[in-house]
Amino acid sequence: MSASYFRITLHRSAIGLPERTRGALAALGLRKRSQTVFHPVEPQFAGMIMKVKELVRVQEVDRPLSPRELREERRPERGFWLEKAVPR
């Protein structure tokens, strides 16, 4: 069985939510919106995700990405496209 991971991104803020809900986020290591963390697929982490299921987006991935790889994902492609060639 190959190990798989939850890729968890905090999508909605936990401002104004109960202490226990914010505790679940803290336990997952999510501090601010659009922060992404990786946790192994285990009932323990699945339970934490279920606690904050309204706030996060979850994917199942094969391996955790490093911060550098996450940053590379966000980087826009270099250069530009010509939508329509301008007649000269």
Next chain:
Amino acid sequence: MFGAFRFTNPLSGGLLWKTPWRLSRFQKTRQRRRLRAVDSVVATVDAALAKQGQTLAALDTWKETMPTEDKYTIFDRKEKRYRKGIHSMFLPFTDSDICV
């Protein structure tokens, strides 16, 4: 009519501060989108755990209790038959039971 003298509800009747009894088309669209997002999170977690052969009590509870059709009402102990329209959630001073 148009301009400053059009007959909108606040202008013809003075102060109008009412919450409509149903969601607008756009509120409903957004609400459906949010509900679908939660559903997809639960489905992802469920599929991932099933692959490992694990179970979770919270997932079983969800499958047992989450309504599939009647998603647009929420539980309220003060309401007749214990369900109230989801639009009440948008009122500023009600405790919304749908909140996590």
